[in-house]
């Protein structure tokens with residue numbers, strides 16, 4: 554499959570604007586469920602507030618007997634350095650709370666970088682190897698930071714970067730303060746898959762909600778790709794859908810919007 558757009562060419566990101574966040578969540582869960590039902594699904598998962606509603610719908614589909622996670626393998630995008638998987642503010646805890654504890658996924662097929670690894674650089678290499686062994690990711694879901702980060706790839710990260718240890722922007726630490734009591738307690742580093750890894754996924758769904766994401770969405774969709782806007786790298790992938798609510802779409806030109814629901 555030809556996933557990457559030809560070098561130097563950009564493909565418009567297919568933007569769908571939803572009237573409400575609830576409709577967005579439902580459509581995102583439908584998108585994801587179709588990919589989970591495909592043969593040998595390798596699903597890339599994101600954390601943050603944005604996908605919580607999507608996960609709730611996926612859990613409901615599973616409980617209704619309509620979605621089987623038995624064949625599913627998952628790779629999370631990232632984890633904070635220094636955070637134990639058992640800690641309440643780990644991405645492992647988040648994934649258990651919102652998805653893993655409620656569906657029939659095999660724990661041996663769940664992968665999240667170990668934030669508590671003694672050597673985070675070595676852990677990034679281990680995670681990269683795992684991705685190469687089991688990849689490619691068949692369907693990757695992403696949120697977006699207000700500075701347009703994806704995973705924890707902050708502005709300035711070269712598009713060629715693979716899994717690595719990254720230093721978090723102050724803005725990112727402030728956005729994630731709630732789970733740590735105050736922003737100064739948010740770890741300064743994280744392990745994240747790189748933009749190159751994300752671009753190797755067969756299909757990508759990126760979601761954004763709220764006015765605080767509107768400028769990041771505009772830059773991602775309408776401007777030339779630049780490492781200053783990490784999500785703009787997605788223009789170099791030929792199979793990206795973006796689901797946004799009205800607020801997150803508020804700075805887009807009308808001709809950037811492909812569907813309205």
Ligand code: GLP
Pocket residue numbers: 599600601602603604630631695696697698699703704705725729
């Ligand atoms: C976090 C995560 C990203 C997430 C983004 C937006 O820091 N590492 O994967 O997409 O920031 O988070 P939220 O959905 O809470 O706005």
